Amino acid sequence: MTNTENYFKVGTIVNTHGIRGEVKIMAITDFAADRFKKGAELQIDTKQGFVPVKVQASRMHKNMWLVLFEGVTNINEIEKYKTHDIYVIGGAREALGDDEYYYNEIIGCRVIDLEDNDIGVISEIMETGANDVWVVSRDGQSDALIPMIDDVVKNVDVAGKLVTIDALEGLLD
Structure with missing residues (x-):
């Protein structure tokens, strides 16, 4: 786990899905549809530091987000990240209105x-x-x-x- 001071956890990769490299993410964010939309930039927390990834595609499936990251073409490239947390960089958080909170x-x-x-x-x-x-x-x-x-x-x-x-x-x- 790396220093997460300016990073905010938005979910955890709980498993892989299929052989194309999709992952199942359990979201813990109030803006999941925005966090996992095409083009969204996320960070995977590893023991060696954060690994930046960009969402290529995503969809809801049985209360989990199925996400495919750009450049990932099969399960072998992503399986090592099972159980790892997903973060967004603090500056990427949207401003909220009155009476709205993260x-x-x-x-x-x-x-x-x-x-x-x-x-x-x-x-x-x-x-x-x-x-x-x-x-x-x-x-x-x-x-x-x-x-x-x-x-x-x-x-x-x-x-x-x-x-x-x-x-x-x-x-x-």
């Missing part, structure tokens, strides 16, 4: 309510289609599911890693 900005944030009571730490983000749901790990309790909607999420301080919510009745039960 996963890595939200995961790890402490959550408090309007009275400054500690709720827990955001450990995961689930996409539901309607809105994201933030999974909050709580000490000695089951996880809380916080919908990313204006009625609940009142303030997000990315720099301070702090999220303030209005704990509506029944939300934390």
